[in-house]
Amino acid sequence: MTIDDLLQSSGEWLAGGGPMGDVVISSRVRLARNVEGFPFLSRATAEQRRNIEQLLFQAIHACDFGRQTFYVNIEKSEPVDRQLLVERHLISRQHADGEGCRGVAISPTETLSLMINEEDHLRMQVLRRGMNLDEAWNEIMLVDRTLEPAVDFAFHKQYGYLTACPTNVGTGLRVSVMLHLPALKLTNELEKMFRAARDMRLAVRGLYGEGTEAIGDFFQVSNQITLGQSEEEILDSFKMNVIPSIVNYERQARTMLKTDKSAALQDRVWRALGLLQNARAISTDEALYLLSHLRLGIVLECVKHIDLQTISELFIATQSAHLQKRSGHLLDDQGRSVARAELIRDRLARYRPGEN
């Protein structure tokens, strides 16, 4: 399997749906690990980076799950291929933009990715559609326990796993849940939710994690504390408390929009559909904004003949690197806007006005 094959499918989690799929796009768990006997990457030589990569690459490919993955040498990849992996959430922007020897092992379903030489020597990530931290946690535990006998991870009796950045020391666990919150945005209640999240020491970020702004009403909620809490405590707080609360707020806001502001909601949703079906050039931001409103309309059954999967796939397929890979050549800003509008029109063409 190669990067180009990724374009043919939408992967397990990219297809949309899953538990609480009306609000929760995806669940992610990530573990940070470093190899004992090597310095953190900020202080490692090029030679040491190469040795770390080889050691981890071999350990991964010695396992059952590892043999099924395909490996991408990020250092030697084209910028558009790196960007493609970022857009599919298989590597971080930091990993894409970094320097030196580094790579990623990806499972064919795209649920597992193992980044070598990102900020830490190894970052293991499992993604699942919808609210599904249990499955994600079980899979990553399996990976971690399979690798542990083969690699000596840096571990301190008192502090736990040692990581390049102190915010990851301890469990090295980051739990992130991607949420679609258009109704809280439309009813101006997002700020309230953000404040509550900050009070719980949670981070709220945009579509591509750290340092990215929220666009198109998508928000990533993740834990900031990795020290002094067990993995189970962190996961339980997400499963029992944080996510169900936010999902509940969003659903209440949606019900309010549908009952008290039905006309305005219908107008917004149908205008989004009209623009998506007709525009000849659409920027990334506008596409996200319009697709977000259309997604809300589908979930609330204002629009009935378009399935959620079509929209989920468009969120991925309309991104810059995806458009360029599909077209077979690099495109400038304007070229991407035109290609994006074409793709959206094509995917939505089967739906015609008056069919609702």
Added chain:
Amino acid sequence: MTIDDLLQSSGEWLAGGGPMGDVVISSRVRLARNVEGFPFLSRATAEQRRNIEQLLFQAIHACDFGRQTFYVNIEKSEPVDRQLLVERHLISRQHADGEGCRGVAISPTETLSLMINEEDHLRMQVLRRGMNLDEAWNEIMLVDRTLEPAVDFAFHKQYGYLTACPTNVGTGLRVSVMLHLPALKLTNELEKMFRAARDMRLAVRGLYGEGTEAIGDFFQVSNQITLGQSEEEILDSFKMNVIPSIVNYERQARTMLKTDKSAALQDRVWRALGLLQNARAISTDEALYLLSHLRLGIVLECVKHIDLQTISELFIATQSAHLQKRSGHLLDDQGRSVARAELIRDRLARYRPGEN
């Protein structure tokens, strides 16, 4: 025939088309006359107003053309009916909003309207689709010459016809041409055209004449001088010089948009269509704005399956009084926006995406 019958047809000039119909919506000539022996209306008693109305009403209905007209007593009309006549350009806003005894005689094709007790005792107006001042002039001359033997119009050997406002003294003639200038607007060249018009002592106004703002890229160009120029000189300047020049500028701007900015033009036109076909609430201003862009797209053949007449009819039918008459009851602002969007969707439903 009654006001309600007007809704069943679109009238000769409202249907669109005609000479230079890509740019010129309609041509209008208007003559102002006052009856000898009566004061101007600002100084007339209620009794005198009534006498003027009766005298003119009878003179009109004694003529062949007059017997075919139907008469609307504006004083006793409902506000929504007055507004309907304004929207069809059959009376002025001033006539609708005035006070006291007044009315209008309208020909079945809506090309001729004779306003009694507007600003002057009699204002005769002929409208034609497209650039057609000759026909309009011939028809109004016929009306004027037919009435002249029956009514003693106030006339001064040196000044010509006497009118309530000095700007009309002389010929009492106002020539107005309604233009659709979306390309000059999009290319920021309107101001240049306005300046040239002002230098020629012409007035440029919005869709409903004096005191109205230009919305939806429609502009009414009319003469300001009525004294010291013969009727023929005024008409010739419009036919030979003013209008052909502006039409030429607009066509050049359209050609430029179509060749040099084709992608942006297509995007604008199709977005307008998408919104018109899908919105659930549209204000008057937005409807005019979007219909204007769609009209440009049809003329430039970006959109091929919608005919201009559909758009011309929508310009008229989407106005407030038209929507309320059609629905059978008064509507508030929001109700009108919803009814307007419904009507537009209905008329454009036969056109589906992907047919171009």
